[in-house]
Amino acid sequence: MSILRLAIPSPLRRLFDYLPPRGMSAAAAMALQPGQRVSVPFGSRKVTGYLVQLCQDSELPASALKHADAVLDDAPLVPSTLLQLCDWAARYYHHPPGEVYACAFPASLRQGKAHRPGGRAGWRLTTRGMGLPAGALARSPRKAEALALLQGAPAVSNDLFRERGISGAVMRSLAAKELAEQCTLAQLPMAADSRAGLALNPEQADTLAALLKARKGFSCHLLEGVTGSGKTEVYLQFIADCLERGRQALVLIPEIGLTPQTLERFRQRFAATIVTLHSGLGEAERYRAWEAARDGSAHIVIGTRSAIFTPLQNPGLIIVDEEHDSSYKQQDGFRYSARDVAVKRGQLEKCPVLLGSATPSLESLHNVAAGRYQLHRLRQRAGTSSLPSIRAIDVRRQELQAGLSSTLLSAIDQTLQAQQQVLLFLNRRGYAPTLQCHDCGWVAQCSACDARLTVHRRHGQLRCHHCGAGRRMPQRCPQCHGSSLITAGLGTEQTEDFLCRRFSQWPVFRVDSDTMQARHAMRDLVGLINRGEPGILLGTQMLTKGHHFPGVSLVAVIDADAMLFSADFRGEERMAQLLTQVAGRAGRAEQPGEVLVQTHYPDHPALQAMLNVDYSDQARAILADRQAAGMPPAGQLVILRSDCSDAACGEQFLQTVRSQTEPDLPAGARLIGPLPAPMQRRAGKYRSQLILLAPDRRAAQLVAGLLVGRAETVPARRGLKWSIDVDPLDLY
Ligand code: ADP
Ligand code: ZN
Numbered sequence: 105m106s107i108l109r110l111a112i113p114s115p116l117r118r119l120f121d122y123l124p125p126r127g128m129s130a131a132a133a134m135a136l137q138p139g140q141r142v143s144v145p146f147g148s149r150k151v152t153g154y155l156v157q158l159c160q161d162s163e164l165p166a167s168a169l170k171h172a173d174a175v176l177d178d179a180p181l182v183p184s185t186l187l188q189l190c191d192w193a194a195r196y197y198h199h200p201p202g203e204v205y206a207c208a209f210p211a212s213l214r215q216g217k218a219h220r221p222g223g224r225a226g227w228r229l230t231t232r233g234m235g236l237p238a239g240a241l242a243r244s245p246r247k248a249e250a251l252a253l254l255q256g257a258p259a260v261s262n263d264l265f266r267e268r269g270i271s272g273a274v275m276r277s278l279a280a281k282e283l284a285e286q287c288t289l290a291q292l293p294m295a296a297d298s299r300a301g302l303a304l305n306p307e308q309a310d311t312l313a314a315l316l317k318a319r320k321g322f323s324c325h326l327l328e329g330v331t332g333s334g335k336t337e338v339y340l341q342f343i344a345d346c347l348e349r350g351r352q353a354l355v356l357i358p359e360i361g362l363t364p365q366t367l368e369r370f371r372q373r374f375a376a377t378i379v380t381l382h383s384g385l386g387e388a389e390r391y392r393a394w395e396a397a398r399d400g401s402a403h404i405v406i407g408t409r410s411a412i413f414t415p416l417q418n419p420g421l422i423i424v425d426e427e428h429d430s431s432y433k434q435q436d437g438f439r440y441s442a443r444d445v446a447v448k449r450g451q452l453e454k455c456p457v458l459l460g461s462a463t464p465s466l467e468s469l470h471n472v473a474a475g476r477y478q479l480h481r482l483r484q485r486a487g488t489s490s491l492p493s494i495r496a497i498d499v500r501r502q503e504l505q506a507g508l509s510s511t512l513l514s515a516i517d518q519t520l521q522a523q524q525q526v527l528l529f530l531n532r533r534g535y536a537p538t539l540q541c542h543d544c545g546w547v548a549q550c551s552a553c554d555a556r557l558t559v560h561r562r563h564g565q566l567r568c569h570h571c572g573a574g575r576r577m578p579q580r581c582p583q584c585h586g587s588s589l590i591t592a593g594l595g596t597e598q599t600e601d602f603l604c605r606r607f608s609q610w611p612v613f614r615v616d617s618d619t620m621q622a623r624h625a626m627r628d629l630v631g632l633i634n635r636g637e638p639g640i641l642l643g644t645q646m647l648t649k650g651h652h653f654p655g656v657s658l659v660a661v662i663d664a665d666a667m668l669f670s671a672d673f674r675g676e677e678r679m680a681q682l683l684t685q686v687a688g689r690a691g692r693a694e695q696p697g698e699v700l701v702q703t704h705y706p707d708h709p710a711l712q713a714m715l716n717v718d719y720s721d722q723a724r725a726i727l728a729d730r731q732a733a734g735m736p737p738a739g740q741l742v743i744l745r746s747d748c749s750d751a752a753c754g755e756q757f758l759q760t761v762r763s764q765t766e767p768d769l770p771a772g773a774r775l776i777g778p779l780p781a782p783m784q785r786r787a788g789k790y791r792s793q794l795i796l797l798a799p800d801r802r803a804a805q806l807v808a809g810l811l812v813g814r815a816e817t818v819p820a821r822r823g824l825k826w827s828i829d830v831d832p833l834d835l836y
């Protein structure tokens with residue numbers, strides 16, 4: 105007897121056994137293949153599961169097994185390499201397998217709807233129709249015209265009928281007479297042209313030559329190239345080779361804001377079908393892109409994090425641009441790193457993986473040092489531009505207007521007078537991070553989080569940036585009823601107000617998640633900036649990500665101090681990456697760029713390193729420190745987190761898990777905690793964490809498995825939630 109072992113989206117970390125649908129023959133059941141979707145009763149619901157394995161027997165007696173309702177696909181919709189990838193990811197991240205398999209399918213297929221092939225719908229003649237002579241059906245001119253079209257080709261698309269004004273009713277009447285039938289037009293053959301690329305400089309040429317040598321089979325490459333060094337040009341030429349060999353290229357980029365710019369560059373280069381996959385798409389668009397990737401009609405797939413689970417018919421290359429970017433790591437639910445999954449996928453698909461960045465992650469540098477990745481470096485900017493000069497402005501005892509020193513203000517003046525653009529970086533949105541009473545000292549706090557509320561003056565609101573709660577700005581102090589409410593600290597809204605007044609004859613653009621809500625806001629802005637007219641761009645880190653702004657010649661960091669004192673072990677690495685990326689926006693075309701960094705701590709070692717040492721040397725020094733401390737990427741971290749409305753019960757739960765796991769710890773592995781998270785209360789829940797530090801991946805995986813096993817069985821209070829995070833980015 106065949107038993108269907110299924111992955112079913114649910115919080116349970118296991119597979120589920122079912123009997124084949126009633127009425128399915130034994131032979132048909134034996135022929136089922138992994139990846140086929142199966143609709144099954146699950147508790148009181150009907151859900152879509154994914155066949156993982158056909159088995160001969162189950163741990164449960166056959167009488168306890170339910171029948172599946174139906175098998176939804178005639179054949180698996182996704183290739184077996186992708187199923188293997190899901191299987192690997194579920195095990196590595198200790199996540200429920202059904203939820204991982206679901207990542208490989210668009211929403212409608214997850215909901216159990218029928219698969220619609222992507223080929224264009226059309227019509228063809230039936231055998232009976234083929235028997236008709238030319239010029240038949242003359243009494244009905246519309247039908248005669250349709251017939252003539254069908255007689256001229258094996259199949260004709262609906263689009264062509266529509267163009268000729270032939271209605272669906274005409275076609276249906278031909279179908280009723282059994283003269284024509286609906287069909288799907290064959291996909292375009294896989295071939296694409298590309299325009300000639302730029303003449304590569306020697307560093308680029310060496311890199312491309314090394315990549316081309318490794319084009320067959322799996323290998324992983326890190327392209328470490330300073331900002332503006334022409335990494336994208338190398339990607340494009342490597343992709344051209346991949347397309348010439350009739351293979352597809354998958355390109356991951358960090359953020360949706362980047363897609364229009366990247367897409368435009370790709371479209372100009374390739375006469376190819378390019379599809380994009382990101383969170384800004386509607387469901388129908390997403391389905392079409394997924395289907396085109398799957399059936400091979402898309403040559404290039406460009407997408408954000410989740411696109412790593414897109415099925416590809418014939419993959420030849422995977423690129424992860426800005427590989428250090430934290431948006432590749434999903435921060436809730438299924439906490440995977442798309443960069444790391446990409447490397448695994450390359451192994452399974454037997455194709456090269458290219459990671460690129462001006463500021464590579466320490467993880468990737470570590471893998472280079474261990475000989476797992478090949479390193480390629482671009483040390484010079486491509487073309488005629490050169491790297492900007494960087495200088496600190498000591499703002500101690502200087503008068504600041506909306507955070508800007510007079511030195512900076514005059515630099516802005518000069519840049520605008522010279523008809524160039526200015527980019528100002530301030531990583532705090534809103535008007536001010538604090539609202540305070542000048543009379544009694546009251547501070548506006550979020551009632552659900554251990555956090556202050558941010559003043560958003562434009563909307564007359566106080567908002568919590570952690571849980572999203574908002575309320576109207578009070579007119580009087582709720583504590584003493586006085587009217588001297590003042591703001592403290594600085595946000596982009598405030599600096600924008602000041603800039604608009606001070607530089608009223610120039611345009612000022614604010615770029616943060618408050619102003620970039622609209623779907624095309626970023627694209628429109630990028631278009632405007634690229635026209636090169638003088639003006640000021642003010643924004644959060646949204647501005648720093650890979651954008652190419654040729655007209656920007658002055659870049660300033662308004663408040664570097666905010667980054668200097670991070671408690672997180674990745675603080676220094678993050679700051680070095682951010683500052684290097686911000687600075688990299690300057691002088692990307694002919695004008696030389698200048699970068700000014702405002703600080704009260706001009707002698708701080710991290711800042712000094714940034715000013716005097718390049719990222720590459722700094723990163724290698726930080727890596728040595730981490731190695732000495734046994735922290736990632738040298739050691740492995742796993743965090744078991746709990747959140748609960750009761751402060752004590754989360755810690756108790758983690759304590760029990762810890763004491764049950766402790767006896768089985770392998771040598772060198774350590775459990776730390778339970779500790780309260782740095783922001784203990786968030787959205788009304790108290791958060792605690794148990795941290796595992798292990799000497800290597802095997803030990804980390806072993807203990808992660810133990811932790812999950814215990815967490816699943818330790819009795820916990822209702823409402824307590826826990827989650828596991830393998831390779832966490834942050835310790836909270
Ligand atoms: P990166 O991706 O490293 O930031 P880009 O590929 O965007 O760099 O290149 C930066 C600029 O240099 C772009 O305007 C690009 O057209 C130009 N460029 C890249 N390679 C060359 C080359 N070999 N010759 C001339 N210009 C180049
Ligand atoms: Zn007060």
Ligand code: ZN
Binds near residue numbers: 551570571787
């Ligand atoms: Zn809050």
